[in-house]
Amino acid sequence: MKEGRVLLVGAGPGDPELLTMKAVRALKIADVVFYDKLVGKGVLEHARREAELIPVGKSKGAHSVPQAEINALLVERAKAGQTVVRLKGGDPFIFGRGGEELDALRAANIAIEIVPGVTAGIAAAASLQVPLTHRDVSHTVTFVSGHEAGGKAPSFEHLDLKALASGNNTLVVYMGVTTGAAIAQRLLEAGFRPELPVIAVENASREDERRVATTISVLAAHPDSLGLKSPAVLIFGEVAGLPVAGVVETVLAHEEVKHAYA
Ligand code: SAH
Numbered sequence: 001m002k003e004g005r006v007l008l009v010g011a012g013p014g015d016p017e018l019l020t021m022k023a024v025r026a027l028k029i030a031d032v033v034f035y036d037k038l039v040g041k042g043v044l045e046h047a048r049r050e051a052e053l054i055p056v057g058k059s060k061g062a063h064s065v066p067q068a069e070i071n072a073l074l075v076e077r078a079k080a081g082q083t084v085v086r087l088k089g090g091d092p093f094i095f096g097r098g099g100e101e102l103d104a105l106r107a108a109n110i111a112i113e114i115v116p117g118v119t120a121g122i123a124a125a126a127s128l129q130v131p132l133t134h135r136d137v138s139h140t141v142t143f144v145s146g147h148e149a150g151g152k153a154p155s156f157e158h159l160d161l162k163a164l165a166s167g168n169n170t171l172v173v174y175m176g177v178t179t180g181a182a183i184a185q186r187l188l189e190a191g192f193r194p195e196l197p198v199i200a201v202e203n204a205s206r207e208d209e210r211r212v213a214t215t216i217s218v219l220a221a222h223p224d225s226l227g228l229k230s231p232a233v234l235i236f237g238e239v240a241g242l243p244v245a246g247v248v249e250t251v252l253a254h255e256e257v258k259h260a261y262a
Contacts, residue, residue: 001081002081003086003108003111004052004077004078004080004081004082004083004084004110005078005083005111005112005113005193006074006077006078006084006085006086006101006105006110006111006112006113007026007030007083007084007085007112007113007114007115008086008088008090008092008101008102008112008113008114008115009022009023009026009027009084009085009086009087009092009099009115009117010023010088010089010090010091010092010096010115010117010118010119011023011035011038011039011040011043011087011088011089011090011115011117011125012038012040012043012089012090012117012123012205013040013089013090013118013119013120013124013204013205013206013250014040014043014045014123014176014203014204014205015040015042015088015123015205015206016040016042016043016045016171016207017022017023017026018117018118018123018205019043019046019115019117020115020116020117021114023046023117024165026085026113026115027043027044027046027047027048027085027087027207028046028047028048029048029082029083029228030047030048030050030051030081030083030084030085031051031052031077031084032051032053032054032077032082032083032084032085033047033051033053033054033084033085034054034056034070034073034074034084034085034086034087035053035054035055035056035057035087035088036055036056036057036087036088036089036096036219036230037051037055037057037089038057038066038087038088038089038090039057039087039088040206041088041117042176042234044087046172047085054073054207055075058069058204064084065203067097067100070086070101070105071100071101071105072229074086074101074104074110075105075110078105078108078110078111078210079108079110079128086101086242088117088121089117089120089231090117090118090119090123091117091118091119092114092115092116092117092118093114093116094119094121094143094174095143095145095174095175097202098114101166102114103251104119105111107208118205119143119209120174120204120231120233121141121143121172121174123204123205124172124201124204124205124233124235125172125235125239127201127204127205127209127245127246128199128201128211128244128245128246129243129246130199130235130239130240130244131239131242132172132235132239132241133169133170133239134181134238134239134242135169136144137237137238137242138168138169138170138237138238138239139160139168139169140168140169140170141170141171141172142159142164142169142171142199143168143174144156144159144170144172144173144174144178145173145174145175146173146174146175146176146177146179146180146183146234147159147175147176147179147180151178152179153179153182153183153186154179154183154186155186156183156186156190161186161187161190161192162190164190164192165190165191165193166189167193167238168238169237170236170237170238170240171187171235171236172233172235172236173233173234173235173236174233175230176232176233176234177228177229177230177232178229178230180198180200180211180219180223180226180234181219181220181222181223181224182223182234183234184198184216184217184219184220184236185220187216187236188216188217188220192216194215194216194217194238195213195215195216195217196216196236196237196238196240197213197214197215197236197237197238197239197240197241198214198219198234198236198240199211199212199213199214199227199234199235199240199244199248200212200213200226200232200233200234200235201232201233202229202230202231202232203231203232204232204233210249211244211247211248211249212226212228212248212249212251213240213244213248213249213250213251214226214250214251214252216236218251218252218253219251222251225251228249
């Protein structure tokens with residue numbers, strides 16, 4: 001019997017043109033593709049017509065397959081000799097639980113290949129034409145999750161917020177749509193300057209991409225002011241105040257919404 005294997009593949013942020021050539025090749029050889037909700041529609045079109053396409057992703061209110069079950073499915077199909085693609089939004093190893101799948105596959109002695117993808121924060125920055133690091137205004141970039149287990153806003157205890165507040169840093173928050181204001185409040189308390197720019201990008205790289213700019217003090221005081229819907233990333237830092245390409249909604253204060261065209 002042909003030996004099976006699993007390819008953990010990053011599907012990028014949605015735009016199929018942001019797929020790597022390796023990701024496309026992986027889709028062309030897959031017998032079965034287990035894909036997440038965040039995978040763009042055009043991406044799956046690269047799979048063979050005969051390939052089995054199986055959604056396993058979470059969508060709010062809808063059934064999603066528990067992680068342990070996904071792990072078991074990957075192992076089972078690879079053991080049956082299939083070429084299995086596990087397709088994840090963005091990069092499989094950035095907030096994608098790719099590490100857990102890797103552990104399960106290694107424990108079962110399955111051959112594995114990892115195909116990196118363009119993560120959402122990088123795609124958002126590219127679309128805005130905002131550099132995440134910049135010689136003058138940002139020397140580090142930190143990808144953080146805006147959620148803790150149980151859906152709470154994170155405490156950021158694992159971050160040296162004092163050091164980050166001293167400037168020249170960029171924070172890119174994933175899964176922060178509902179917790180963005182609490183995060184902004186936390187940053188204010190840690191000494192970030194109130195006027196520090198924030199820019200949120202919803203559906204980065206997709207046709208319905210939307211961007212909203214504000215400051216941490218406005219975001220902290222008016223939690224719903226950005227009107228964000230998932231998926232979105234929030235970029236906190238001086239770079240978020242650099243000139244931006246394309247249309248940006250600007251929330252200056254609660255009542256005041258200005259449309260800026262750069
Ligand atoms: N592995 C993915 C992240 C998965 S966690 C990656 O590397 O991009 C899910 C979070 O990713 C979402 O809550 C959102 O914060 C972000 N995200 C994924 N796709 C996005 C997109 N097209 N635009 C903006 N944010 C996105």
